[in-house]
Every structure is written in structure tokens, then in C-alpha cells.
Amino acid sequence: MKTIAVLGSTGSIGTQTLDVVREHGDIRVGALGAGSNIDLLEKQIREFRPGLAAVWEEEKARELKSRVRDTNTKIVSGMDGLLELAVLPEAELLVTAIVGMIGIRPTMAALEAGKDIALANKETLVTAGHLITELAKKTGAGILPVDSEHSAIFQCLHGENPREVSRLLITASGGPFRGYKRKQLEKVQVEDALKHPNWSMGPKITVDSATLVNKGLEVMEARWLFGVRLEQIQVLVQPRSVIHSMVEFRDGAVLAQLGAPDMRLPIQYALYYPERPYLTGERLDFEKLAEITFERPDTETFQGLPLALKAAAAGGSVPTVFNAANEKAVELFLKRKIGFLDIYDIIGLAMEHHKRIEHPNLQQILDTEAETYDWIESRW
Ligand code: NAD
Ligand code: MG
Secondary structure, eight states: OEEEEEETTTSHHHHHHHHHHHHHOOEEEEEEEESSOHHHHHHHHHHHOOSEEEESSHHHHHHHHHHTTTSSOEEEEHHHHHHHHHTOTTOSEEEEOOOSGGGHHHHHHHHHTTOEEEEOOHHHHHHHHHHHHHHHHHHTOOEEEOSHHHHHHHHHTTTSOGGGEEEEEEEEOOOTTTTOOHHHHTTOOHHHHTOOSSOOOOHHHHHHHHHTHHHHHHHHHHHHHHTOOGGGEEEEEOTTOOEEEEEEETTSOEEEEEOOSOTHHHHHHHHHTTOOOOOOSOOOOHHHHOOOOOBOOOTTTOTHHHHHHHHHHHOTTHHHHHHHHHHHHHHHHHTTSSOTTHHHHHHHHHHHHOOOOSSOOHHHHHHHHHHHHHHHHTTO
């Protein structure tokens, strides 16, 4: 029986990971980890009986500990707790369903311990992709993408020679504001940004989808996962999220992966790779679907994508600034302290302010993150 650890088990990806585990009943959950939602974490502990559970917030960890005294689950907290979860001896795979670049250290610790990663936490790859891919190569650990676009590409590449790839075509829904112009975006509220047309996700990635920052992060994620040049990646808007992404090969053939928008499929593919057990859920009905349409992304209005491409082209520590500035700006937007378009301004100004570091090590990445946060906090 395969044993996994799930970091971020109470979130959108985390709970759907546990749905997949529950559906098949042949994977053991060795550890669960979350930020602060101990009500849900307690339920998960009682259902999955892990040996370890990590809670970021110390006080919540203490409370959970007393609540689950009757179980055999050890409760740990803080970054030490997340790291203990990441290297759990009996787990062969870590699902990184945590949000934000706080996932870097646990991801690297797991890779160092030779564990495979089912990677949802794209911020980690965007900021520390050079360290993570190198580490995975060194220890032979696998990185299995969970993000639907990257899972689609990974599925299209199955059995193919990666050297014969000419382009990756990453699809985007366009988010809730597709078709809007700047004037309309000036007035949008948090509630509007949290209404994604096709997917139900955590708040941060839902805002990222509305700004198209998410697509920018995904371009950088794809670059690290599939070892292609930036120029080989094209973003295409496909509003209904039926095609999850495509690969064009040297001979002109294009392979696409299609399916109903359901994150359990890419999650399951990462957990069971290369097997495809039966998965309940909606199937595509092509007669009802009738058409699939494509558009160019509106990069003039949605600055998230061009800003990301600029950060990606600059490389070094700049993607970290892009990501950290976005994390902070989204937090401010969700607290209603700034407007939607301010997110772009904050990212752009933070990138301008930063002095680029060529090959940042882990400490330099974390320092760049902290400096970016401080710089933004002192201004907004
Ligand atoms: P979410 O907000 O729903 O869940 C985040 C999880 O991380 C929660 O369990 C939370 O408790 C945990 N967490 C947050 N801070 C923590 C901390 N300091 N210590 C320990 N745990 C902490 O987010 P989500 O939508 O599930 O997204 C998770 C990741 O997956 C993100 O990187 C996102 O970009 C990526 N992703 C999500 C989707 C999706 O459909 N939701 C799709 C593709 C990629
Ligand atoms: Mg995605």
C-alpha cells in the first residue's frame, strides 16, 4: 500500500486529494498538514488516522492536540512541523497542496529525502524552480504535476520524446472578467473576483485567475517542469476549460488532453501515475459541447501575463519578486485595502525596485521574499 503525506489537506486541492484517496481506499495517509482550520483537520484525522498532523499556528496545534488525545496522531506545529511532515519516513509521496512560497522548504526537504512530489503548489516552482529541479535530478525523485494544464501536458508527453516538442499550448479560461476593459476593472469587488466561471478553488488562486497572474505563474511552472524555452510556450484562451492544454511536436502533430473540469482527475493521475483507475464524475458529451472556441489573451488589459513574462525573461530572483509581490497584493485586495488594478501596479513597482540576483540560493530567495513584503508593507 502506498503511503502519502498531504501538506495543505484542508484546502481545495487537499480535500479533493482526500476525496480521491477515499474513493479507492488503497492509499494510506501517513500525515496531514494545514494552516489553522483545526475543525476540518480533526475530522480528517479521525477518518484517515495519520501518524502525524502538522498545524502552522502554534495555538491551534495545542488545541488540536488536546482534542485528539484519544487518537494515535502526533501533533506538530510551525515550520519544524511542516518539515517533519515532509520527510515522514513511511511516505513515498508528498502532495504539496499548500498555497504560496511557504511551501519551498518542505518541498525541498521531501525531495532531499528522495520522496516524489505531487505538485500543486506552483509558487514554489516559480520561485525556486532551479533548485527544485536540480535536487529532484540529484535524488531521482519524481515531480508529478497536479495543476490541470501541466497534468494535461504531462499526459500528452507520455511515451513521447521531449526533444521532439516544438510548443506547449497552455489554455486559460480567461477568468470571470474575460472581455472587460480597464475601466470596468477599476470597479470590480472582491466578490466579483472570487466567482470563477469553471473551477471552484482557494481564494488566492481564484484572484490569480482573474488577474491572469495565474497563467503567468503557469508559464514559469511549465518552463521548469518540461525544460522548454519561454518562446516555446503559448497561452490560449479557451473559455470553457474543456481542453486542459496541448503539445505541438516537430512534425506538426498536436496532442490535447480534454475532460470535464474536475481537479480530481489530475490529482489522481499524479497519485497513481502511470495508472488510470476508474474515477466517478462527469464525462464530456461532445454532442452537447458542439464547439470549442479559442481567443488570444487580452494582455493589454490583463497585465498579469506580460508582467510574468517579463519576470520569467529576467530570471534569477525576479520571479520571486513577481510572486511575492503578487501574494502580498492579493492579500491586500482580499482585505479590501487596495483595488483590483493596484495588484498590477504593486507587482510592477516591486520588480522595478528590486536588484536582481543571478542564481539565488534558498536563503537569497527567502530574503528576497521578505524584502519584497517589507517594501510593499511600508507603502500600502
Ligand atoms: P486553499 O487556500 O484552498 O488551500 C490551501 C491549503 O494550505 C489549506 O489547507 C491551508 O490550511 C494550507 N496552508 C496555508 N498556509 C499554510 C501554512 N502556513 N502552513 C500549513 N498549511 C498552510 O488553496 P488551493 O486552491 O487548494 O491551492 C493550493 C495550491 O494549489 C496553490 O499553490 C494553487 O495555486 C494550486 N492549485 C490549485 C488549484 C485548485 O483547483 N484549487 C488548481 C491548480 C493549482
Ligand atoms: Mg491551472
